[in-house]
Amino acid sequence: xxxxxxxxxxxxxxxxxxxxxxxxxxxxxxxxxxxxxxxxxxxxxxxxxxxxxxxxxxxxxxxxxxxxxxxxxxxxxxxxxxxxxxxxxxxxxxxxxxxxxxxxxxxxxxxxxxxxxxxxxxxxxxxxxxxxxxxxxxxxxxxxxxxxxxxxxxxxxxxxxxxxxxxxxxxxxxxxxxxxxxxxxxxxxxxxxxxxxxxxxxxxxxxxxxxxxxxxxxxxxxxxxxxxxxxxxxxxxxxxxxxxxxxxxxxxxxxxxxxxxxxxxxxxxxxxxxxxxxxxxxxxxx
Amino acid sequence: xxxxxxxxxxxxxxxxxxxxxxxxxxxxxxxxxxxxxxxxxxxxxxxxxxxxxxxxxxxxxxxxxxxxxxxxxxxxxxxxxxxxxxxxxxxxxxxxxxxxxxxxxxxxxxxxxxxxxxxxxxxxxxxxxxxxxxxxxxxxxxxxxxxxxxxxxxxxxxxxxxxxxxxxxxxxxxxxxxxxxxxxxxxxxxxxxxxxxxxxxxxxxxxxxxxxxxxxxxxxxxxxxxxxxxxxxxxxxxxxxxxxxxxxxxxxxxxxxxxxxxxxxxxxxxxxxxxxxxxxxxxxxx
Numbered sequence: 001x002x003x004x005x006x007x008x009x010x011x012x013x014x015x016x017x018x019x020x021x022x023x024x025x026x027x028x029x030x031x032x033x034x035x036x037x038x039x040x041x042x043x044x045x046x047x048x049x050x051x052x053x054x055x056x057x058x059x060x061x062x063x064x065x066x067x068x069x070x071x072x073x074x075x076x077x078x079x080x081x082x083x084x085x086x087x088x089x090x091x092x093x094x095x096x097x098x099x100x101x102x103x104x105x106x107x108x109x110x111x112x113x114x115x116x117x118x119x120x121x122x123x124x125x126x127x128x129x130x131x132x133x134x135x136x137x138x139x140x141x142x143x144x145x146x147x148x149x150x151x152x153x154x155x156x157x158x159x160x161x162x163x164x165x166x167x168x169x170x171x172x173x174x175x176x177x178x179x180x181x182x183x184x185x186x187x188x189x190x191x192x193x194x195x196x197x198x199x200x201x202x203x204x205x206x207x208x209x210x211x212x213x214x215x216x217x218x219x220x221x222x223x224x225x226x227x228x229x230x231x232x233x234x235x236x237x238x239x240x241x242x243x244x245x246x247x248x249x250x251x252x253x254x255x256x257x258x259x260x261x262x263x264x265x266x267x268x269x270x271x272x273x274x275x276x277x278x279x280x281x282x283x284x285x286x
Numbered sequence: 287x288x289x290x291x292x293x294x295x296x297x298x299x300x301x302x303x304x305x306x307x308x309x310x311x312x313x314x315x316x317x318x319x320x321x322x323x324x325x326x327x328x329x330x331x332x333x334x335x336x337x338x339x340x341x342x343x344x345x346x347x348x349x350x351x352x353x354x355x356x357x358x359x360x361x362x363x364x365x366x367x368x369x370x371x372x373x374x375x376x377x378x379x380x381x382x383x384x385x386x387x388x389x390x391x392x393x394x395x396x397x398x399x400x401x402x403x404x405x406x407x408x409x410x411x412x413x414x415x416x417x418x419x420x421x422x423x424x425x426x427x428x429x430x431x432x433x434x435x436x437x438x439x440x441x442x443x444x445x446x447x448x449x450x451x452x453x454x455x456x457x458x459x460x461x462x463x464x465x466x467x468x469x470x471x472x473x474x475x476x477x478x479x480x481x482x483x484x485x486x487x488x489x490x491x492x493x494x495x496x497x498x499x500x501x502x503x504x505x506x507x508x509x510x511x512x513x514x515x516x517x518x519x520x521x522x523x524x525x526x527x528x529x530x531x532x533x534x535x536x537x538x539x540x541x542x543x544x545x546x547x548x549x550x551x552x553x554x555x556x557x558x559x560x561x562x563x564x565x566x567x568x569x570x571x572x
Contacts, residue, residue: 122498126563142496171496184489185497189504191540192478197559199536203470209567210428210457211471212408216566217503218475223563226556233544233552244541250485254477255530258519266519270512273483277509280502281495 002027006063014069015130016137019048033059057085068094073231079109088113098235099175115155118146126223143168183239193222292349300355301416302423305334319345343371354380359517365395374399384521385461401441404432412509429454469525479508
C-alpha cells in the first residue's frame with residue numbers, strides 16, 4: 001500500500017499503528033521520529049520499527065505516508081517544520097482528537113505538492129507510551145477522516161483504505177462536524193470523569209479502597225495525561241462548552257426529580273439513559 | 287459454616303452468592319425463593335440450588351442464614367413477612383445498596399430471637415439475572431457490614447467471616463456512614479452516567495456507532511435496571527443530593543476554567559482527577 005510509513009511521536013497510537021501496518025503488510029518500511037532520546041532508544045529495539053530518526057526532516061524525507069501522533073497543540077508546528085522536507089505526492093495525516101484548527105492550519109502549513117487529510121481513530125486509552133503498543137488497537141474502532149472542501153477524492157480514498165486495512169470503521173465528516181460529535185462522545189465524558197475524580201479526591205481518603213467496578217469503569221479515562229487533555233479541551237473549547245451546557249440541563253432535571261421525590265420523572269431519565277446505552281455498538285473483545 | 291443458606295431473590299447477586307457458597311463449602315444446603323415462577327423454574331435446574339420455594343415462609347423456616355437480594359424498596363416488607371417463620375438464632379442480612387432505612391426498619395420488623403445485620407457487597411453489574419451467576423463475583427470486592435449500636439459482636443463476626451470466605455474485603459461502618467460513602471462512590475457516578483446517556487440520546491442518532499471504548503466504559507453502569515436504581519436513588523436521596531452538589535461545584539470550576547481559557551487551572555483539575563484515579567485499588571481480573 002505504501003513504500004514507507006513514518007510516524008511522528010511513537011506513543012501508544014503511533015507505535016500500535018506501525019505494529020499493525022507491519023503485521024498486515026501495508027508498507028515496505030516503517031520509520032519513527034521522537035523528540036525524546038528515551039523514546040528513540042526504545043524504538044531501536046522494536047521489530048515494527050525499521051529506522052529511528054533524531055531529525056524530523058530526515059524522518060519524513062522518503063515517506064509516502066506521514067502520520068503525526070503528537071499532542072494536538074504540537075501538530076501544526078510540526079507540519080510547518082516538515083513541509084519543505086516532504087516528497088512530492090506524500091500523504092500526511094494526524095490522529096489528533098480535535099480537527100477544525102488542525103485541518104485548516106495544517107493544510108496551510110504544507111506545500112501544495114503533498115496531500116493533507118485529518119484523521120481521528122477512536123482508539124486511545126488511559127495508557128500511554130509504546131510499551132502498550134498493540135497491533136489490534138484499531139480493530140473494530142470508529143475512525144474519522146475529515147477532508148476539507150478542496151481535498152482530492154483520491155487522497156480521501158487512500159487514507160480511508162489505510163484505516164480500513166487496520167480494522168477501523170471509517171466515517172467521513174467535515175472537521176467541524178467531527179469536533180461537535182467528539183465533544184459529546186469523548187471530551188464531555190472525559191471532563192465529567194475528571195471532575196468526578198477531582199471531587200472525590202476532596203473527600204475522606206479512607207473511602208479509596210471501597211469503590212466497586214462501576215466506579216473504576218466510570219472514571220477510567222480520568223487517568224489520562226492531564227497536559228494532553230488540557231490541550232484537547234482548549235482546542236475544542238466551544239463545542240465542549242456547548243455539550244457541557246446540554247448535559248447540565250439533563251443533570252438539573254435529574255436533580256429536581258430526585259429532590260422532589262418524583263419517582264416517575266426520575267425513572268424516565270434513567271430509562272432514557274439505559275435505552276441509549278444498550279444501543280451503543282459492542283466493541284468485541286476490546 | 288451454616289447448615290442452610292436461603293436466598294430471597296436469586297438474581298445476579300443472590301445466585302452468585304449460592305454458587306460461591308457451594309463452591310467454597312460454606313453450607314450443607316442451599317435454598318432459594320422467588321416471587322416469579324420463571325425464576326423459580328430456572329433455579330430448579332441449577333447445581334448450586336438444592337431447593338426452590340414458592341412460599342417465602344417455608345423457604346426460610348430451616349435457614350441459619352437468610353440473605354435478602356431483592357430491590358431495596360422490597361426488603362423491609364419481605365422481612366416483616368418472614369419474621370414469624372424464622373428459626374431461633376437465624377442470621378438475616380440483605381445486599382441492598384442503601385442501608386440506613388433498611389437496617390433501622392429491618393431490625394424492627396424481625397423478632398428478637400433472630401439477628402439482623404445489613405450488608406452491601408460492591409459487586410453488582412449492569413447485567414441482571416441468574417444466567418450471569420458467577421462464583422467469583424465477590425472475589426476482591428469491598429463489602430460493607432453495617433451493624434446497629436445494639437448488634438451483638440458475635441453476629442457481626444459470623445457475617446464478616448461469611449463475606450470474607452466469599453473473597454470480600456469487609457469494612458464495618460454504621461448504616462449512615464455507608465450511605466454517605468456509597469452515595470459518592472456508586473450512586474453519584476451512576477446518576478452522572480445516566481444523565482450523560484439521557485442527554486446523548488437527544489442528539490443525532492447517527493452518532494451512535496462513533497463512540498470509542500472511553501464512552502462505553504464511562505457509561506456502562508447506565509445500562510442498569512431503571513426501576514431498581516430509581517428505588518436506590520429515592521432511598522438514599524439526601525446523601526445523593528449532597529454528593530451531586532459537591533460534584534457540581536467541581537464541574538462549575540472546570541467549566542469556568544475552560545470558558546476563560548485558564549490552562550493552568552484546567553490542568554490542575556485534570557491532575558487532581560488523575561491522581562485520584564490512579565490510586566483506586568485494582569480489582570484483579572474482574
